[in-house]
Amino acid sequence: MNFDMRPENRDLLDRVVAMIRDEVVPLEDAYHGEIGKGDRWSYTDRQAEILEGLKAKAKAAGLWNFWLTDSAKGIGLSTVEYAYFAEEMGKTPLGAEVFNCSAPDTGNMEVFERYGTQAMKDHWLARLLDGQIRSAYLMTEPDVASSDATNIRMSCVRDGDDYVLNGEKWWASGAGDPRCKVYIVMVKTGGVDLPKHNRQSMIVVDAETPGIEVLRPMQVYGHDDAPHGHMHIRFSDVRVPAKDLLLGEGRGFEIAQGRLGPGRIHHCMRAIGQAEAALEQMCRRSLQREAFGKPLASLGANYDIIAECRMEIEMARLLCLKAAWYMDQGDKRAAAPWISQIKVVAPRVALKVIDEAVQMHGAQGISQDTPLANAWTHVRTLRLADGPDAVHRRQVARAELRRYTQEPV
Numbered sequence: 387m388n389f390d391m392r393p394e395n396r397d398l399l400d401r402v403v404a405m406i407r408d409e410v411v412p413l414e415d416a417y418h419g420e421i422g423k424g425d426r427w428s429y430t431d432r433q434a435e436i437l438e439g440l441k442a443k444a445k446a447a448g449l450w451n452f453w454l455t456d457s458a459k460g461i462g463l464s465t466v467e468y469a470y471f472a473e474e475m476g477k478t479p480l481g482a483e484v485f486n487c488s489a490p491d492t493g494n495m496e497v498f499e500r501y502g503t504q505a506m507k508d509h510w511l512a513r514l515l516d517g518q519i520r521s522a523y524l525m526t527e528p529d530v531a532s533s534d535a536t537n538i539r540m541s542c543v544r545d546g547d548d549y550v551l552n553g554e555k556w557w558a559s560g561a562g563d564p565r566c567k568v569y570i571v572m573v574k575t576g577g578v579d580l581p582k583h584n585r586q587s588m589i590v591v592d593a594e595t596p597g598i599e600v601l602r603p604m605q606v607y608g609h610d611d612a613p614h615g616h617m618h619i620r621f622s623d624v625r626v627p628a629k630d631l632l633l634g635e636g637r638g639f640e641i642a643q644g645r646l647g648p649g650r651i652h653h654c655m656r657a658i659g660q661a662e663a664a665l666e667q668m669c670r671r672s673l674q675r676e677a678f679g680k681p682l683a684s685l686g687a688n689y690d691i692i693a694e695c696r697m698e699i700e701m702a703r704l705l706c707l708k709a710a711w712y713m714d715q716g717d718k719r720a721a722a723p724w725i726s727q728i729k730v731v732a733p734r735v736a737l738k739v740i741d742e743a744v745q746m747h748g749a750q751g752i753s754q755d756t757p758l759a760n761a762w763t764h765v766r767t768l769r770l771a772d773g774p775d776a777v778h779r780r781q782v783a784r785a786e787l788r789r790y791t792q793e794p795v
């Protein structure tokens with residue numbers, strides 16, 4: 387088991403670290419300060435200038451689309467190598483997008499690349515790879531427990547050369563962005579006569595198709611996350627050409643598994659980056675600020691807290707690299723329990739570290755004056771998004787129990 391990076395990729399990583407430090411971080415405050423000036427769901431000229439300017443620099447420097455780990459189109463990183471890049475990008479909110487590595491686009495691009503027709507690749511994938519447009523993934527529905535995707539019931543009925551879609555989706559991340567032009571939607575095409583994992587399908591929907599209505603942004607602890615957003619969307623008699631159904635009816639689960647595996651581990655890698663950033667802030671604060679005549683670091687159990695945070699981050703990173711290594715072996719089934727383990731562990735560790743960093747900052751820690759409060763809310767959502775903890779723990783336990791019984795578990 388090898389967690390090393392090839393020397394040429396180490397150099398690439400150093401360039402990413404330098405660009406984040408020297409060019410991205412200095413513009414973060416200016417970028418976020420623009421949100422709410424005018425329409426929250428569009429980009430101000432200054433915001434667009436910052437974001438597109440950084441993207442253009444990254445692309446020109448060849449620092450682009452690192453996530454394409456097993457494709458000729460990408461730089462050719464292994465998943466293990468990409469883990470180090472994702473961790474760095476996770477340290478700052480704009481990090482992933484500047485290098486065209488952000489969710490949900492990476493997962494959606496993967497779907498287009500693996501399962502899309504040539505027409506989809508030309509029309510959607512090319513523009514996504516180029517960073518011209520963005521996309522959303524619509525699986526979760528308000529009326530059903532969506533952690534069990536066999537419950538997904540948006541109707542999708544064949545009518546001539548089209549499918550007609552009716553129903554509601556919510557928590558469609560990124561669908562608030564005016565650049566979001568395409569949705570990949572999980573729908574129900576089959577009934578009880580089919581095995582339960584063959585009843586759902588995935589269909590590609592142009593976001594501007596008549597009948598699509600964005601009802602509202604869902605809020606994360608009171609934040610709407612504009613202009614990205616997590617949208618609640620209604621489909622009323624939305625006609626989609628039948629050729630836009632991916633792979634064929636009943637193959638939605640197959641695609642969902644292909645899509646969510648890499649996406650889950652990318653979230654974890656970035657969460658470890660957020661934990662590292664929080665630990666750095668905690669340490670700096672604890673050395674700079676004094677109470678009772680001593681730096682905060684020397685008071686109470688603060689040395690222990692810092693040490694525990696360091697140790698937990700190291701353990702989480704190693705588990706993440708191990709899951710990435712399993713993915714690189716090409717056996718998705720063998721990798722799945724490892725991905726589930728890290729999907730539980732990484733957000734848990736990151737939340738703990740960020741929470742301790744908040745505590746070390748006193749009241750300022752929960753305010754808008756540090757990135758910590760925002761980081762905490764973001765990482766908290768990871769315990770739900772892409773499968774709640776309980777569902778992943780179940781996967782881990784089933785893999786464990788299968789070692790001791792031939793019976794279905």
Ligand SMILES: Cc1cc2nc3c(=O)[nH]c(=O)nc-3n(C[C@H](O)[C@H](O)[C@H](O)COP(=O)(O)OP(=O)(O)OC[C@H]3O[C@@H](n4cnc5c(N)ncnc54)[C@H](O)[C@@H]3O)c2cc1C
Binds near residue numbers: 557774
């Ligand atoms: C910020 C954010 C962004 C998101 N982005 C997207 C997106 O872009 N696209 C999208 O489709 N969805 C998205 N989601 C939705 C997310 O994937 C779902 O919320 C998640 O799959 C859970 O589905 P649910 O909310 O219907 O919860 P439910 O399925 O109702 O589950 C609720 C709870 O039941 C318990 N539970 C469920 N299964 C088990 C089990 N097997 N064992 C024990 N307990 C269990 C767990 O405690 C679970 O949290 C996002 C969510 C958030 C918060």
